[in-house]
Amino acid sequence: MGARRMLIIGAVAAALLTMTACTAAPHSSLPTQEAAMTDATRDLLTAAAAGDASAVEQALNAGAEIEAQGSGGMTALVAATKGNHVDAARALITAGADVNAKDDIQDSAYLYAGARGHDDILLLTLENGADLTSTNRFGGTALIPASERGLLSTVEILLEAGVDPNHVNNLNWTALHEAIVLGDGSSTYVDVVRALIGGGADVGIPDGDGVLPVDLAKARGYDAVVAELER
Known part of the structure; x- marks a missing residue:
């Protein structure tokens, strides 16, 4: 009876899967x-x-x-x-x-x-x-991924257009956080950080763990970024 019971359970499960696939809502x-x-x-x-x-x-x-x-x-x-x-x-x-x-x-x-x-x-x-307030699947504005990728000209365009530099996404990061955490501390990212600060980015907003941008930069050894944040 045990083997028969297992066969029945398997057949029911397969039937349910088939029904689910057939009745799934259209895209x-x-x-x-x-x-x-x-x-x-x-x-x-x-x-x-x-x-x-x-x-x-x-x-x-x-x-x-x-x-x-x-x-x-x-x-x-x-x-x-x-x-x-x-x-x-x-x-x-x-x-x-x-x-x-x-x-x-x-x-x-x-x-x-x-x-x-x-x-x-x-x-x-x-x-x-x-x-300008539209957000992506991560809850971020266009400015946040642009900053993450070090796209200086794009960052400048978005700031000039009026995108909020202090918007916080679903990861509890602003554009400034992403430029530091996901950047590499190179001159490109130094320029992006400078542009963000000049565009109104608040260096006093912590990430989701309560860590300030300057401390994130210090932990990564990004001295030039630290200098911009401490100006």
């Missing part, structure tokens, strides 16, 4: 299912991902749905931005694409351009309604 980020897309909309998504601005315009003129979501929940604009296809992104934004529309992993054209230093596209989004 929430694809309100426009690809099977229901028009040819023009499919052409738009393909052209945007390839960076073909001319084909983007042709698809839009043919009636493509500009906010349709394809692979990964990406709109055409997000796809163009992730490829750093400036002309395609410009064509989409000019046609009214939402610069704040997010994909499955909470990337928008604005957030991704800021995080990756795609400054030409970033400026386009800022000129066309970018939400």
